[in-house]
Amino acid sequence: MKYIVMLGDGMADEPLEELGGKTPLEYAKTETMDALAKKSEIGMANTIPEGMSPGSDTANLAVLGYNPRLYYTGRSPLEALSIGVDMKETDVALRCNLVTLSEEEDIPYEERTIIDHSSDEISTEDAAVLLDAVREALETETYRFYRGTSYRHLLIWDKGRVVELAPPHDHLGKVIKDFLPEDMVLRKMMEKSYDILENHPLNVERRKKGLNPANSCWFWGAGTRPALTSFEEKTHLKGAMISAVDLLKGIAVGAEMKNIEVEGANGGLHTNYEGKAQAAADTLLNDGSDFVYIHLEAPDEMGHQGSIERKIQAIENMDARLIKPLVEAMDASGEDYRLLIMPDHPTPICIRTHSSNPVPFMIYDSRKDLKKSWNYNEKEADESGNIVIEKGYELIDRLLNE
Template sequence: MKYVVVLGDGMADEPISRLNGKTPLSYAKTPALDALSKKSEIGMVSTIPEGMKPGSDTANLSVIGYDPRKYYSGRSPLEALSIGVPMQDTDIAMRCNIVTLSEEEGIPFSKRRILDHSSGEISTVDCAVLLHAVMEKLDRDPYHFYVGTSYRHCLIWQNGEVEELTPPHDVLGREIAPYLPADRMLYEMMEKSYEILKDHPINKERRKNGLNPANCCWFWGAGTRPALPSFQEKTGKKGIMISAVDLLKGIAVGAGMDVAQVEGATGGLHTNYEGKTQAAVDALIKDGYDFAYIHIEAPDEMGHQGSVEKKLQAIEYLDARVVGPLTEALDRSGEAYRLLVMPDHPTPIRIRTHTAESVPYLLYDSTSPQKNDWNYNEAEAILSGNFIPEGYKLMDKFLEIKQKMHL
């Protein structure tokens, strides 16, 4: 039996009036999911433990089968693992987004507003140049920067302290003063990064082309080095992660899973969906893997952008370019397989950030297809009556692990 998860990051949402009161998931054209849902179990699952913040970090730990209450030590340490940062036990890792701040003349730094948490989904190539400009001025003991993917980078603070810092996507459009670090050096580095980046040639060119400038470092997601038990040891399955996002790659590295490298995988709306799908098929059919996790970031990014049209497009791409071709290829192979499709958390268009509400799942088993009238969306998943209150236990159900000690 082969097992594959298709994770549509932030795919769940709220009913939207302009979609006739439907959510994007129920409104989008998803023929592959529509056909699959008639043969699958659907239901709702709570991926965010009560009292914890609704991030992709805690949520994806749950989906992969790790109880966030036991294993979550911060978001950025997981990303640091992905990009090979040599973290010590006394190090603090922080996400370093390169964001777009407003650029009004004559106002102090603290009065500026966050306009875009991703600087227009800037490319890794351009953003690495910008980060190196920051590093030339600010990379000194005990602070060291590391290049990640697109706008997502890492800061290591040696012998530092964990400070509660605000994700930039949670405060889009707001004045930054209430959300700046209390630590004086972190504050000063953010302010200096704005001065370094605002007139950089790359940003001058971006403005000329109508793109958001990537003009400031924003620190958040602080935490200590994580320690996850091996996924293979606890499940008996050899697993591979297929994602463009350092966070997911870091979870995989921490769990001892392999990570596929897919050319053109960006984490944006126009990522290489076909390449990700083929990587999963090859891993499962040719390379002896038992478990593949295909992470699609685009629905979440479009939710943060507040774009109904683009979120619909992201969901339709997931259906047409991942779910459909994936199931066709697995059916042709003759391999028995189980497929789990779900979001990690909602990212409602209305608020442009994550919430902790439960999310819908679809679980298909090629060896015992069900027969029902359900469609895969939030409302019908609720009506199904199936509910898993502790999200990390869904992986046991999916992998058909009847009894085990939860790690």
């Protein structure tokens, strides 16, 4: 038996007037997921423990079966594992986004507005150039910068403190004054980064191309070195991770799962969907893995952008270009498999950030046909599935213990 988790990051949403009262998932053409749903059990799961922040960090830990209350030590340390940073026990890791702030003349830094948390999904190559400029000016023995992917990078603070910091995607369109760090060293570093990056030649070229400049660092997600139990020790399955995002890769490193790199997988709308499907099939059928976790970032990014059209496109791409070829490959192999499809959390268009609401899940077993009439979406999972998983980290038991 093989096991697959297909995770559409931020795919769940709220009913939208623009879509006739439907959610993007409900509105999208998802022929493959809807066909599978008619043979599957569907329901709702609470992936975010009460009182915890609705992030992809806590939610994906839960989907993998790790109770966030026990295992979560912060988002950035998980990303540090992916990048290969050997954190000391006294280190604190912070996410360093390259963001776009408004560029009015003659106003203080704190009066600027945050426009884009991802700087138009800046390429890793462009981001590396800008981060090098920041590193050259600001790095010290106490504060060290590390490159990640796209806009997502890291700051390691030697003998640091886990301070409260605001995620940039939670405050898009707002003046940043009330969301800056209380720690004055971090705050001054962010302010200086704007001075370094505002007129950097690469940003000058980005503006000419109609792209948002990556004109400031933004620190958030502080945490200490994590310690996860081995996934194989926990489940007795050899697991693999397919993701373009350092957070998920870091979770895999901590859980001693295999990380599979897919050329062209970039965490954006135009990622390599087919390549992810092929990689998943290959690792399950040819490379000895029992379990594969496929993470797709695009729906979440489009939710943060507030784009209904692109979020629908991301969901349709996942359905037609990732799930369909993967299911076809598994069916052609004759291998029995169970497939869990779900988001980690909602990223509603109306708020452009995460929420803690329950998410719809579907479990398909290639050996069974439950002969149902429902489709896969929030409304039908809530009304027709009649299954609610209150502790999201227990859902994996339902997948594995058929």
